Amino acid sequence: MENILTVSHSPHIAGKDTVRSIMLDVIIALLPALIAGCIIFGLRALVVTAVCVLSCVIAEYIWNKLLKKDNTCGDLSAVVTGMLLAYNMPASIPLWMTVIGSVFAIIVVKQFFGGLGHNFMNPALAARAFLLASWALAMTTWYPVGTTLPIFSAPDAVSSATPLAAYAAGDTAKYSYLTLFLGNYGGCIGETSALALLLGAAYLIVKRVIRIRVPLIYIATVAVGTWLFADSNGIGSGDWLYQILSGGLILGACFMATDYTTTPTTPKGQIIFALGCGIITVLIRVWGGYPEGVSYSILLMNIATPLIDKFTAPKRYGYVKSKKEAA
Amino acid sequence: MKTFHGGIHPGDHKEATNKKEIVNLTPPSELIFPLSQHIGAPSKPCVNIGDTVCMGQKIAEADGFVSANIHSSVSGKVKAIEKRLHPNGLPTMSIVIENDGLDTEAAPIEGYGEDYEKKSPKEIINIIKEAGIVGMGGATFPTHVKLSVPDEAKIDYVIINGAECEPYLTSDHRAMLETPNEIIGGLLVLMHIFGLKDGYIGVENNKTDAIAVLEKEAALVKDKNIHIVTLKTKYPQGAEKQLINAVCGRKMAPGTLPWQVGCIVNNIDTCASTYRAVVKGTPLTTRIVTLGGSALKNPMNYKVRIGTPFSYVVEQSGGLSEPAEKVLMGGPMMGLSVPNMDVPVIKGTSGILALPAKEAKLDKESPCIRCAKCVYVCPMSLQPNLLDSAARLHDIDKLKKLNVTDCIECGSCAFVCPSKRRQVQQIKIAKVKLREIAQRAKA
Numbered sequence: 001m002e003n004i005l006t007v008s009h010s011p012h013i014a015g016k017d018t019v020r021s022i023m024l025d026v027i028i029a030l031l032p033a034l035i036a037g038c039i040i041f042g043l044r045a046l047v048v049t050a051v052c053v054l055s056c057v058i059a060e061y062i063w064n065k066l067l068k069k070d071n072t073c074g075d076l077s078a079v080v081t082g083m084l085l086a087y088n089m090p091a092s093i094p095l096w097m098t099v100i101g102s103v104f105a106i107i108v109v110k111q112f113f114g115g116l117g118h119n120f121m122n123p124a125l126a127a128r129a130f131l132l133a134s135w136a137l138a139m140t141t142w143y144p145v146g147t148t149l150p151i152f153s154a155p156d157a158v159s160s161a162t163p164l165a166a167y168a169a170g171d172t173a174k175y176s177y178l179t180l181f182l183g184n185y186g187g188c189i190g191e192t193s194a195l196a197l198l199l200g201a202a203y204l205i206v207k208r209v210i211r212i213r214v215p216l217i218y219i220a221t222v223a224v225g226t227w228l229f230a231d232s233n234g235i236g237s238g239d240w241l242y243q244i245l246s247g248g249l250i251l252g253a254c255f256m257a258t259d260y261t262t263t264p265t266t267p268k269g270q271i272i273f274a275l276g277c278g279i280i281t282v283l284i285r286v287w288g289g290y291p292e293g294v295s296y297s298i299l300l301m302n303i304a305t306p307l308i309d310k311f312t313a314p315k316r317y318g319y320v321k322s323k324k325e326a327a
Numbered sequence: 328m329k330t331f332h333g334g335i336h337p338g339d340h341k342e343a344t345n346k347k348e349i350v351n352l353t354p355p356s357e358l359i360f361p362l363s364q365h366i367g368a369p370s371k372p373c374v375n376i377g378d379t380v381c382m383g384q385k386i387a388e389a390d391g392f393v394s395a396n397i398h399s400s401v402s403g404k405v406k407a408i409e410k411r412l413h414p415n416g417l418p419t420m421s422i423v424i425e426n427d428g429l430d431t432e433a434a435p436i437e438g439y440g441e442d443y444e445k446k447s448p449k450e451i452i453n454i455i456k457e458a459g460i461v462g463m464g465g466a467t468f469p470t471h472v473k474l475s476v477p478d479e480a481k482i483d484y485v486i487i488n489g490a491e492c493e494p495y496l497t498s499d500h501r502a503m504l505e506t507p508n509e510i511i512g513g514l515l516v517l518m519h520i521f522g523l524k525d526g527y528i529g530v531e532n533n534k535t536d537a538i539a540v541l542e543k544e545a546a547l548v549k550d551k552n553i554h555i556v557t558l559k560t561k562y563p564q565g566a567e568k569q570l571i572n573a574v575c576g577r578k579m580a581p582g583t584l585p586w587q588v589g590c591i592v593n594n595i596d597t598c599a600s601t602y603r604a605v606v607k608g609t610p611l612t613t614r615i616v617t618l619g620g621s622a623l624k625n626p627m628n629y630k631v632r633i634g635t636p637f638s639y640v641v642e643q644s645g646g647l648s649e650p651a652e653k654v655l656m657g658g659p660m661m662g663l664s665v666p667n668m669d670v671p672v673i674k675g676t677s678g679i680l681a682l683p684a685k686e687a688k689l690d691k692e693s694p695c696i697r698c699a700k701c702v703y704v705c706p707m708s709l710q711p712n713l714l715d716s717a718a719r720l721h722d723i724d725k726l727k728k729l730n731v732t733d734c735i736e737c738g739s740c741a742f743v744c745p746s747k748r749r750q751v752q753q754i755k756i757a758k759v760k761l762r763e764i765a766q767r768a769k770a
Contacts, residue, residue: 005667006652006687007416009752011738012659013337013494013686017745019696075693117694117746265699265712314708316730317568318578 019116023076025209029200030083030255036183036193041091044149045189051095053082055102063111077116081105084124087190087251088295089131092149093138101127121302122262125252125295142186160186163246164291167230172242180245191248201254210258213267214274218253219244221278222285229286249281252294262302269305269312276301328532330559331569333706335739337494337562337660339533343626344497344617349505351630352643354401358634359671360386360422361413365461366468367393372422378405381433383610386422389456395469395674396459399424400612400632402431414637414656414663414670421671424634435608443605448474448520451605458604459611459674464488464565464594465657467675470601473593474520476586482521484575484590487514487598489530489537490558490565493658496678498615499595501628503530503537507544510595511553513602517593518551525552529574533560562660563737567592569706581733596677616672618644620680622651631672637679638668653687655680660738690747701740701750707733711740711750718753723764726757734758 037045060078064071072078085105089098105127110119132139143149144160163175163185179185183193190197204210223240230238244250257263257277264273277297284293363369370387374380380399387397399422406425413419436457443451456471476482487510491499503510514526528545530538538555545553556574558564568579570592577588585592593601596615603609612633619626624645631640637654641647655662656676672679701711710729717725731754740750 005654005665006689007664007666008653008687008689009749009755010659010661010663010736011741011751012653012655012662012664012682013742014690014747015335015337015743015745017700017743018747019693019745022696022698022745077696115694117696260696260698263697265697265702265710267703270699313710314702314705316581316709316733317707318580318583320580 019075019077022209023080025204025207026080026255027076027083029203029209030080030087030190032196032199033087033190033193033251034083036196037087037091037189040145040184040192041189042149044151045091047151048089048091048093048095048098048189049083049086051098052086052089052102053079055099056082056085056106059103059106060111063107072116075116078106081110081123083190084122084255085127088124088128088188088248089139090142090187091189092141092143092155095152097131097135097138101131104130117261119261120305121299122256122259125256125299125302128295129299144186145184162187162291163242164285167239167242167246168291172239175242175246177241177245180242187246188248188251191251194245194250197250197254201250204254204258210254211270214258214263214270215253217271217274218257218278218281219249221275222249222281225278225282226285229282243285247285247292248294252298253277256295256298257301262305264305264308264312266309266312266314268314269308272308272312273301273305276304328559329556329573330561330564331572331706333704333708333739334561334563334569335704335742336560337742339560340494340619341497341500341533343495344619344628345500345534347497347501347626347628349498349501349615349628349630352632352635352640354426354632355635355639356426357406357636358399358401358424358426358632359411359636360397360399360424360634361411361419361671361673362387362397362421363413363419364397364467364633364673364675365395366466367391367395367472369420370394370397372408374405374422376405376408379403380405380424381431383435383612384433385459385610386424389459389469393469393472395461396457396610397422398459398610398612400634401426402429403427412666412670414665414673414676416666436604436610439605439608441606443516444519451516451520454605455601457610458600460597460600460604461611461674462594463596463600463614463674463677465661465675465677467673470593470597473591474517476591480586480589482586482589482591483523484571485514485517485521485523485526486570486574486590486592487526487528488565488567488570488592488594489528489534489541490570491534491595492531492560492562492564492566493660493662493678494562495619495680496617496658498617498628498677500534500537502595502599502615503534504540506599507540509599509602510541511544511548512606513593513598513600514553515548515551516601516605517591517598521591524550525554527554527556527574529556529558529564529570531558531560531564562739563706563735566706566735566737568735581730611674614672614674614676616640616676617678619678620651620655620682621686622647622649622681622683624648631676633672633674635672636669637665637672640672640679641668641681647681649683651681652684653682655682660742661736692748693746695746695748698745700743700745704739704743706737706739707735709733711754714757715748715750715753718757721760723761726761731757731761
């Protein structure tokens with residue numbers, strides 16, 4: 001028995017989770033919403049998603065090559081970014097814009113700050129905000145469900161108001177709760193079907209990829225806030241169910257406010273983060289000039305994350321604040 | 328069910344050995360006794376090369392208070408006193424004894440007997456010290472030091488640690504099943520030292536058979552109450568602070584010792600050894616070792632003479648089924664990987680695990696994705712993600728602020744990490760650096 005053995009530090013066993021397996025779970029959880037998007041908006045939803053994913057992966061690959069870094073495409077995080085970005089765009093968006101958005105998400109938002117784990121904003125949301133600022137019309141043109149969307153040109157139809165814009169205009173009769181729950185209305189590719197998104201979120205919770213607290217608190221805060229304030233008839237008459245079922249709330253709460261890198265790591269911090277997202281969303285939706293508010297509220301709370309983490313560090317085990325220490 | 332906050336559920340791999348009875352392993356022809364088998368000063372040899380020794384004879388003496396005696400586990404001749412490889416990888420002064428195969432017994436420890444209740448705590452602790460008993464769960468802190476609490480201490484909980492939360496290990500489990508009388512007897516001795524009527528044994532609920540056996544045995548005790556506390560199966564349930572918290576709800580403040588919350592915790596095998604020393608007069612010369620891992624042909628539970636080389640234990644069991652790439656002393660979560668199989672079983676060897684190449688492979692580290700899984704599982708409420716990065720940046724102030732010294736190195740963070748980062752290794756290096764800085768400041 002003269003042979004030398006491998007010596008390493010404990011622990012000598014490890015759990016099965018890898019970055020890749022977690023990202024794969026997120027991709028699986030995002031698939032129902034993609035299927036719903038294809039049913040509602042047609043094949044172009046799939047084309048937009050595919051272009052986004054491909055551009056993100058290629059952008060990441062080229063960046064790594066240029067900087068002579070290890071290829072990180074295998075961790076699948078670029079795929080998730082691409083899918084989320086596509087889900088935040090209307091199916092009618094020109095394809096070249098999706099490419100610009102994807103490159104912005106991966107290169108500027110993610111890689112400029114050090115790549116996976118170091119970006120301080122959600123790449124997909126930051127890219128969406130960038131596109132919205134640059135091409136507001138294309139990003140907010142919603143064709144009615146059933147409009148045939150040609151792949152390379154704009155369709156010949158009149159755009160429709162989203163449920164939230166209709167709500168802001170005081171016209172909610174057009175959409176039933178069931179329509180909103182199933183997602184059969186004009187909106188972004190992946191945001192309209194609450195059913196599909198909740199299915200995916202349930203999968204992530206069961207697989208323990210995410211904890212239920214952030215989506216739950218975020219959605220509950222928006223529900224309470226809009227019930228209280230979202231109607232001019234007075235406090236407590238807002239249609240909260242309409243509010244939480246429409247717009248990007250469920251997509252944002254389940255898939256973007258739960259992003260690991262850009263949200264707090266402490267349990268207390270996550271609760272504050274979710275509350276903050278909810279409050280800002282309500283502020284924007286009720287008093288802002290813009291009917292939707294999810295992406296900006298998450299982006300704003302992303303920026304507050306380091307601060308939240310700092311102030312919510314867990315108390316060390318057995319720590320008791322004694323009088324002597326307090327003095 | 329009683330438990331603590333945080334922790335993980337690694338696969339327990341205990342089914343390979345938890346039904347196998349403890350087998351007495353015949354000793355090899357040569358045994359190695361490192362002079363440092365415990366925390367504290369190495370012992371001083373009290374035999375010379377060429378001396379004839381008996382089984383149970385003291386061959387090295389405690390050098391100072393925090394140190395421990397060492398006894399020969401066989402009879403024979405002192406062959407050498409030289410540097411041999413210790414399981415920790417360092418060449419360590421060791422006494423090498425050639426076994427004559429006769430097992431000629433030395434005189435038992437003075438003052439032993441069934442009537443220990445007539446003796447003072449000091450006298451009993453002296454017997455324990457004489458027997459060279461140390462914490463056999465792996466930490467190997469001398470038991471007599473642990474039991475010598477300051478006068479102002481008021482101990483109201485004596486807890487025996489039967490959690491055995493490390494995967495693979497079944498040595499404590501088997502001891503509870505096969506020698507419950509020694510364990511309860513040892514607990515009664517410890518209770519007597521602190522003048523207590525109540526004693527506690529914490530066992531994880533994956534060992535229901537052991538709980539049943541212990542409860543039956545505990546019912547036989549008159550005048551005193553032995554409580555078998557069922558604990559949730561979760562790693563690290565057997566860590567001292569977590570066990571105390573689970574059994575009696577008390578939390579040890581940072582930097583304190585168990586007696587400061589009125590508790591004394593001892594391992595199962597330590598407790599049984601205490602019984603054998605105080606009641607039977609036998610010093611610590613054997614221990615129960617689980618032999619496991621998927622590179623082995625026949626996983627076993629052995630009662631092994633201390634000083635037996637790992638290679639001999641493995642050969643006796645029938646050898647390896649495939650080459651071992653990594654061999655561990657202790658469990659896979661906190662155990663030590665040994666440099667080669669010539670190292671001997673020492674007082675803290677609870678298990679020998681042989682892992683084949685595919686299980687010994689080190690995963691490539693990737694950047695932290697801030698998933699916070701380590702924060703959720705840390706039983707000490709630390710932030711391993713931040714400790715890891717601060718340690719890599721040598722940021723001493725940050726490490727102190729993050730309470731790096733609180734870390735019990737249980738490895739839960741590294742186990743759950745999807746990026747496969749080696750937080751414990753970094754924290755351990757950081758602790759050494761902090762100690763060096765403190766020593767330099769003193770000098």
